[in-house]
Amino acid sequence: MPNVTPFFETELDYKITFDTGTSQMVRLRQSKLISAFSVPVVGTVTGIELDPDQWVLNATGPIMRNTALVNIGNEEPALASVSxxxxxxxxxxxxxxxxxPVEALVIDGVGRQVLRQEVSPAASQLHTRPLASGLYHLLLTSSTGEQKRLRFVRE
Incomplete structure (x- = not known):
């Protein structure tokens, strides 16, 4: 819909599947509205899947405005400086x-919520002892709906 949404130049992943059951991933730069690519392959191609890991937003349905994301005036969001x-x-x-005070959600690498804890300025420690070693995403949500995302590693 070029009249509504302007073209966005980006790289996209394509998964090429072969008749042998194997696959090959290629990343191609989308620099024009309509592009043609030639990719050398060995074997018979049985399928091509765009963005197999779902990195690009591709949901359908109405688009809703989230007013919590709008920064009005020069006011800095309350969670902006949290580290x-x-x-x-x-x-x-x-x-x-x-x-x-915020609600802290810890999400593992496959998207599972593994910990939920209320954290406040007076008690600002998130207890990570029960977590396995690995990389985690931390989603902080204030009472007004403001959110901040951080990443951390548990040794």
Whole structure:
């Protein structure tokens, strides 16, 4: 819909599947609205899948405006300066510059919620001892719906 949404130049992944059951991943730069590519392959191609790992937003349905994401005036969002340390961590993750209570959700590498904890300026430690070693995503949500995303490693 070029009249509504302008073209966005980006790289996209394509998964090429062969009759042998194997596949090959290629990344191609989309630099024009309509592009043609020639990719050398060995074997018979049985399928091509665009963005197999779902990196590009591709949901259908209405687009909703989230007013919590709008920064009005020069007011800095309350969670903008929040940081987490030490990173990597072991037993806890300290949330610095926390000005209000938040709900902390910890999500593992496959998208599962593995920990939920209320954190406040007075008790600003997220208890990470029960987590396995690995990379995690931390989603902080304030009472007004403002959100901040961080990443951390649990040793």
């Amino acid at each position: 987490a340390f030490p990173n990597p961590c072991r037993d806890y993750l300290e949330l610095a510059d926390l000005s209000e």
